[in-house]
Amino acid sequence: MTQVKPMRADARRNYGRLLEAAAEAFAAQGEGASLDDIAKRAGVGSGTLYRHFPTRQALLEAAYVDRVEALAARADELGEELPPGEALVAWLNELCAGTLQVRGMKALLGSAVTDGGVAAVSCGTRVRDAATRLVGAAQREGTLRADVEPVEVLRLAHGVSTAAELANGDGDCIRRYVSLLTEGLRAGR
Amino acid sequence: MTQVKPMRADARRNYGRLLEAAAEAFAAQGEGASLDDIAKRAGVGSGTLYRHFPTRQALLEAAYVDRVEALAARADELGEELPPGEALVAWLNELCAGTLQVRGMKALLGSAVTDGGVAAVSCGTRVRDAATRLVGAAQREGTLRADVEPVEVLRLAHGVSTAAELANGDGDCIRRYVSLLTEGLRAGR
DNA sequence: ACCTGAACACCGTTCAAGT
DNA sequence: ACCTGAACACCGTTCAAGT
Numbered sequence: 170m171t172q173v174k175p176m177r178a179d180a181r182r183n184y185g186r187l188l189e190a191a192a193e194a195f196a197a198q199g200e201g202a203s204l205d206d207i208a209k210r211a212g213v214g215s216g217t218l219y220r221h222f223p224t225r226q227a228l229l230e231a232a233y234v235d236r237v238e239a240l241a242a243r244a245d246e247l248g249e250e251l252p253p254g255e256a257l258v259a260w261l262n263e264l265c266a267g268t269l270q271v272r273g274m275k276a277l278l279g280s281a282v283t284d285g286g287v288a289a290v291s292c293g294t295r296v297r298d299a300a301t302r303l304v305g306a307a308q309r310e311g312t313l314r315a316d317v318e319p320v321e322v323l324r325l326a327h328g329v330s331t332a333a334e335l336a337n338g339d340g341d342c343i344r345r346y347v348s349l350l351t352e353g354l355r356a357g358r
Numbered sequence: 359m360t361q362v363k364p365m366r367a368d369a370r371r372n373y374g375r376l377l378e379a380a381a382e383a384f385a386a387q388g389e390g391a392s393l394d395d396i397a398k399r400a401g402v403g404s405g406t407l408y409r410h411f412p413t414r415q416a417l418l419e420a421a422y423v424d425r426v427e428a429l430a431a432r433a434d435e436l437g438e439e440l441p442p443g444e445a446l447v448a449w450l451n452e453l454c455a456g457t458l459q460v461r462g463m464k465a466l467l468g469s470a471v472t473d474g475g476v477a478a479v480s481c482g483t484r485v486r487d488a489a490t491r492l493v494g495a496a497q498r499e500g501t502l503r504a505d506v507e508p509v510e511v512l513r514l515a516h517g518v519s520t521a522a523e524l525a526n527g528d529g530d531c532i533r534r535y536v537s538l539l540t541e542g543l544r545a546g547r
Numbered sequence: 548a549c550c551t552g553a554a555c556a557c558c559g560t561t562c563a564a565g566t
Numbered sequence: 567a568c569c570t571g572a573a574c575a576c577c578g579t580t581c582a583a584g585t
Binding site: 366369372403 | 548549550551
Binding site for chain 1: 557558559560561562
């Protein structure tokens with residue numbers, strides 16, 4: 170399932186180089202980084218980039234799968250360490266912080282929670298599943314409003330990241346804004 | 359002060375046409391609309407566009423000054439009609455809704471509240487002043503947290519717009535998300 | 548003083564030719 | 567089977583030439 174036909178040695182090498190170059194470029198210059206540049210830095214013809222990654226989204230996704238995986242795994246860790254409500258807050262903090270540190274990831278996660286967006290970015294399900302577990306637990310615990318859906322929490326977190334981004338560099342913003350959000354999401358009030 | 363030297367008749371006409379074409383294009387295709395296209399639709403050489411509006415920001419701003427003005431004026435109206443807390447909520451709702459309806463305006467307002475961004479988009483002060491009045495009043499009334507700054511409220515509203523945008527077309531989202539935000543901003547909790 | 552549009556640089560994308 | 571890079575289309579930006 171992982172690989173129907175094994176790649177030829179050179180293809181495999183190029184694939185790896187492209188991923189590396191892409192991760193660097195997206196991190197440094199955001200999701201708009203020049204694809205041609207990425208190909209050049211990887212020492213590869215531009216056609217090769219398109220063969221492996223037909224769309225910019227595909228490349229973005231491939232470049233950050235492991236980070237997304239890590240984020241999803243982190244949700245489960247936090248879910249075991251902390252009571253549900255706190256786990257959710259802690260995770261949202263890490264989500265937003267990570268999103269801002271690695272510039273291209275914001276765009277990736279954004280399209281992962283866009284309704285009807287780019288054919289449901291595949292790594293998006295990992296994040297949505299993780300969020301679903303945390304949100305469900307917090308709702309059962311009674312500390313989180315019953316009327317919010319997991320994907321909404323992710324969208325709002327994306328909004329928080331955007332707001333923090335506008336504050337350009339003021340790192341405390343993330344925590345402040347996440348806490349405002351979770352304040353608003355708290356059950357009972 | 360409004361105009362040091364009166365424009366030549368043809369210049370004045372071109373200026374107006376450009377604004378019209380720009381407003382249409384930005385509204386339809388977002389802030390990324392092709393400048394060349396705008397010039398063509400206005401029946402004007404591309405150089406003329408650059409003469410009047412050296413940057414995309416300048417054009418964006420000029421195309422939407424009146425809407426921004428209206429938004430600022432609306433803040434004062436609401437401030438007179440409603441108690442401070444409610445006025446702020448109502449205004450944030452209109453702000454977010456307007457921002458999403460007119461596609462280019464989100465980018466404009468975003469850069470208006472970006473710390474150290476594009477040389478302080480001039481129409482931004484109008485919006486910031488309006489927000490300052492509403493926020494101040496709500497804080498004196500005691501319904502709004504004392505530790506938030508007006509510009510932060512605007513940034514968070516921008517975040518809410520972003521979140522609602524991800525829900526693609528679900529119009530209720532705006533109200534829902536604004537109310538979550540204001541829940542979180544409420545004093546005392 | 549202002550306008551025009553050709554010219555340049557840059558980027559994304561495709562595809563014929565190569566191995 | 568996969569790669570390369572030239573070729574094309576498109577966009578932003580500048581500037582010499584025109585009125």
